[in-house]
Amino acid sequence: MSSFLKSASKQVTDVRNFLRETAGGNGIKYVSEKGAKHLIYIPYTSNVAVDEATGAQVATKSIIALKGDVHEWTTQDGKFKATICLKDVVRKDDNGVILNDGTCPFCDRISDAWDIYNYRKEAEELSCKLTGDQRKQHLEKTFRTFVDERKSKEVRTYMYILVVKFRLNEAGAPVIGSDNLPEYELKVMKLSASRVEKLQQQIANTGSELPDAELIFEYPNVEDKRLIVSQSTTTPVFPNNKLVVKYPELQNKINQDVAKFEWDGIEKAFQEWQGMSSIEAKTTMDNMFEKWDEYKKQKLVNPTAKYMEYLVETPSAVPSLGGEGIGAQGIPVVPQMSAVGGAPVPNIPVIPTVAPQVDAVAAPQAVPVAPQVAPQVAPQATVPVAPQVPTVDPNAVFAGTGSAAPTITV
Numbered sequence: 001m002s003s004f005l006k007s008a009s010k011q012v013t014d015v016r017n018f019l020r021e022t023a024g025g026n027g028i029k030y031v032s033e034k035g036a037k038h039l040i041y042i043p044y045t046s047n048v049a050v051d052e053a054t055g056a057q058v059a060t061k062s063i064i065a066l067k068g069d070v071h072e073w074t075t076q077d078g079k080f081k082a083t084i085c086l087k088d089v090v091r092k093d094d095n096g097v098i099l100n101d102g103t104c105p106f107c108d109r110i111s112d113a114w115d116i117y118n119y120r121k122e123a124e125e126l127s128c129k130l131t132g133d134q135r136k137q138h139l140e141k142t143f144r145t146f147v148d149e150r151k152s153k154e155v156r157t158y159m160y161i162l163v164v165k166f167r168l169n170e171a172g173a174p175v176i177g178s179d180n181l182p183e184y185e186l187k188v189m190k191l192s193a194s195r196v197e198k199l200q201q202q203i204a205n206t207g208s209e210l211p212d213a214e215l216i217f218e219y220p221n222v223e224d225k226r227l228i229v230s231q232s233t234t235t236p237v238f239p240n241n242k243l244v245v246k247y248p249e250l251q252n253k254i255n256q257d258v259a260k261f262e263w264d265g266i267e268k269a270f271q272e273w274q275g276m277s278s279i280e281a282k283t284t285m286d287n288m289f290e291k292w293d294e295y296k297k298q299k300l301v302n303p304t305a306k307y308m309e310y311l312v313e314t315p316s317a318v319p320s321l322g323g324e325g326i327g328a329q330g331i332p333v334v335p336q337m338s339a340v341g342g343a344p345v346p347n348i349p350v351i352p353t354v355a356p357q358v359d360a361v362a363a364p365q366a367v368p369v370a371p372q373v374a375p376q377v378a379p380q381a382t383v384p385v386a387p388q389v390p391t392v393d394p395n396a397v398f399a400g401t402g403s404a405a406p407t408i409t410v
């Protein structure tokens with residue numbers, strides 16, 4: 001087991017405890033498939049426990065699974081990233097150098113992420129010129145986007161459970177191997193807490209439990225991966241119809257393979273288990289929040305400073321913040337970024353306008369021209385996005401709080 005996995009993983013042996021705690025090449029990765037039917041068996045290990053009420057020893061079945069609290073985010077170039085929460089993870093390298101000190105830079109930045117959300121929310125509310133239902137619908141959609149775009153988010157808890165995926169032919173029947181037993185492969189299925197709860201309830205309705213259960217997953221024939229999961233159906237197989245019942249030797253074969261299973265390799269299938277050092281995580285967050293940190297420093301010395309990062313990076317958002325005619329002229333970065341520090345920008349467009357009016361022979365005449373032209377160009381200074389934001393109270397930075405299975409699971 002890798003050092004990060006050993007340090008960060010938490011063994012799961014009982015789905016009820018998992019749900020209770022969370023109320024708070026793909027290789028081994030199980031992947032849903034468009035238009036496919038999957039037959040899944042949940043292997044288990046046998047244990048002996050003491051009944052607290054009677055004191056008698058009772059046999060129990062435990063699933064084979066890990067629990068992961070995951071931070072998910074999108075990089076500035078649009079790539080999805082994820083990592084296991086580093087809080088309380090402590091590890092050293094072979095030379096004794098500390099790699100993880102138990103802190104989590106992702107958790108530390110959640111408050112800043114909500115501050116940015118509230119700043120953008122307030123700016124959008126003040127600048128939006130729509131009224132009635134149009135305004136309400138626009139703001140609701142925009143605010144959902146702002147929530148999704150947060151640079152650091154609270155953890156989402158997942159269960160990574162070992163499953164047996166049987167091979168099926170085109171007719172949906174099990175493929176029988178040379179040993180006259182159904183063929184299968186071991187996979188790791190990633191399930192959200194809500195998905196686990198739903199499965200648990202379905203299985204309980206049949207009088208069974210998750211360990212030793214057999215399930216049929218059927219996925220719709222659609223292109224949208226989100227719909228493949230959200231519109232899928234799950235049907236528990238009744239006990240007497242399970243393959244491990246129809247083929248008595250199958251259970252022994254599965255148990256032997258499960259006994260040899262190692263979690264090493266999960267980091268290749270699920271990027272979050274690759275782990276990060278505390279320094280790597282802090283660097284990642286510092287880079288993500290660089291413009292926000294600059295804004296906070298400017299705010300201390302310049303009360304009129306504005307946080308302009310999203311206006312620069314997302315020109316498509318400009319129309320909701322300004323009036324008519326804002327298009328390509330609203331994109332220039334230099335005028336907007338200078339506004340972050342409060343520096344004036346109206347004189348920047350003057351230079352190209354003055355040049356044609358200067359007499360090439362009598363250069364000294366250029367001196368009085370600039371003051372005459374500046375008033376004519378001044379209206380153009382309102383075109384960049386930066387001047388649109390002063391409708392927001394510059395001192396109003398508000399503090400905030402704060403699956404269907406994921407597409408890689410079911």
